Amino acid sequence: MRTVVERERKFESPDGFRMPDLSHDGIAALDEPALFKLDATYYDTPELRLTRGALALRRRTGGADAGWHLKVGAAGGARTEHQRALTKSTSPPRDLMGLVQAATRGATVEPVARIETRRREWRLLGADGAVLATLADDAVVGHDLVDDRRVAWHEIEVELVEGDEDLLDAVERRLRRAGARPGSPAKIHRVLGERLDVLTAIDAGAATPVLAYAAAHRDDLVAHEPAARAGDVDGVHDMRVAVRRLRSTFRSFRELWDAGRVDGVRAELKWLGEQLGGVRDAQVMGPRLAKAVRREPAELVLGPVAADLSERFAADEAAALLALRRALTSRRYATLLSTLDELVETPPAMRVSPRWVNRRIHKAVRRADSLLDTALERQAERDTGDDDPALHEARKAYKRGRYAVEVRKLAGDKNARKLVRGLRGLQDLLGDHQDSVITRQVLRETAVQAFGRKANTFTYGLLYAEQVAHGRALVRALPAAQAKSRRRKLRRWLR
Incomplete structure (x- = not known):
């Protein structure tokens, strides 16, 4: 072939x-x-x-x-x-x-x-x-x-x-x-x-955009599966994003479906996301650290740092890709797809109003706001360190909020499109920050392994310190991005 x-x-x-x-x-x-x-x-x-x-x-x-x-x-x-x-x-x-x-x-x-x-x-x-x-x-x-x-x-x-x-x-x-x-x-x-x-026309009243959004990302999940199975970087990423959007939709608009079924599907989507995440993390972290090593002056790179990192992530990716391929050929995955079909292709028994849909979107966005407020207050009052898990929880909540708003964007709502852009900027900052936290964890683990081999770990410490500085700079940028995403003109339509 x-x-x-x-x-x-x-x-x-x-x-x-x-x-x-x-x-x-x-x-x-x-x-x-x-x-x-x-x-x-x-x-x-x-x-x-x-x-x-x-x-x-x-x-x-x-x-x-x-x-x-x-x-x-x-x-x-x-x-x-x-x-x-x-x-x-x-x-x-x-x-x-x-x-x-x-x-x-x-x-x-x-x-x-x-x-x-x-x-x-x-x-x-x-x-x-x-x-x-x-x-x-x-x-x-x-x-x-x-x-x-x-x-x-x-x-x-x-x-x-x-x-x-x-x-x-x-x-x-x-x-x-x-x-x-x-x-x-x-x-x-x-x-x-x-x-x-x-075939794609489902009349679910005010909930029609929700089902259309879920169906679109069910189709995205399936469409990107061949590339993900082959280990294609973009295919893995796109399939993982489709999984996240589906999980978020079933959480934000949970009442539209039978609680037991939708909670079961969310659990299975989490499992699938973990299989994809193992591959994706290795694919992202390897090039990220290789680039960081290349930026350092040659005299500060002591030992085979680049080779050690490359070997680690190549092995991680190979093992994760094998696990992903097994998952994608399993009966468990086939059952998940069948259940997704039933959920997104059958009008829900519950009829809702446009106001109900808006309230669910507003709730998702406000929860993200609240989590970020709490995280930043902890930063200011207690000096918890920029690796505070509360920042990661806020990041995940903003993703859910943005995906909820995308339901209205899919229906052609211009106001929703603008709010999606505002939330994306804030989410990207939080995402970059979380990447720096994970990078530090990886550097520390790799440095400990190198120390056990009696190798020089100076460069790992240098890279770690740079990631700490980068993470703190991102946290300092959060309040401005937070204020920008909360401008009244972006959100007044949610009331």
Whole structure:
């Protein structure tokens, strides 16, 4: 199986669109266009779980990369594509199906759409002849095989090869000035759009945004699972964030569901978060400390500090990743996904008002405020040290508060969007502070181990002291960020 990361942007082009001159901004020339006829059959479950989870499984003929493709979301708008060579069989390869086992919940997949594309493709060349990107001009016809509905459109796709995001930005500016507009990131969404809307429409009254938010992050969790299982840094992070958002939602709006079931799901999500956290912590801490060592003058780095830290975190990551993979193939994980489906796809028995939803959001934010007030008072009155666990509790509470506000943001509330930004700034400060606390713990543990080997521990002490100073500086910055996040204009809508 071959894996590639696609960095691309898509645009819709209106009738009469003329391709602009793109030989600027580092693009020296465009070669002669190549012509392709692409024919792709997309596979999914009857409930379209792959498509809803930002996954696309297809069998495509034509073009330079004909074969079986599984597209998975990645960070920064990129997409990871797992590829297998074509065979005579029209059944998806087992290894690709293994990557989407969680998304399908073990259900079989079947053809749901066929997309035929007539493509003209140019290579955008640099001055040295390097291929910076490809530009495809596509005439597309999509066929929903279940509803027997057809749709046709025209789009332009620009995909990076050796170029960078600045090049994409420059090409986008020229295309948009010529009349192109941002398009759907996936052709399959255009074809199945009507069925997707029907399947995701749940009428829960004022609680509808809460269920929509939970469902969106259930889908995020599943969509990022293949990358997380592979140990991809962004995949692990994104799946972990989805878990946190779900736990927070089930806590802030707990009364919408049966208490026993929702508490059980929160406990299982905590378990899953711990599996992801072990991998994530090793992936973050290793580079963080390696960078800290590189910043030190060579004469202050005594002994193989960088090598010792690298060896430790490589071993930690390998062990944690093995545990994560076991968790993601367990019956326990499969049961968790099934329970999540039931909770987010069934309207709650309890009907609530918009005011009830707002009160729950307000409660989550106010609790975070109270915890931070207490922590800062302890700092001022008792000199508890900047590693006071109360600061960590405030950080977790602000995450829950921000996630609760995001429910309203998802529903298009501009006031909620502004408050999310305000809370994020405060949460980021608290997060950086907690990172410094954990870094100190790791440095102390590693220094003790080095001392036991009779190694020089001077550099560990130096790094520790720097983290203490950094943590204290972050605490001093908290009151200003706190005041900014509490401006009346950000919060008055919560009343």
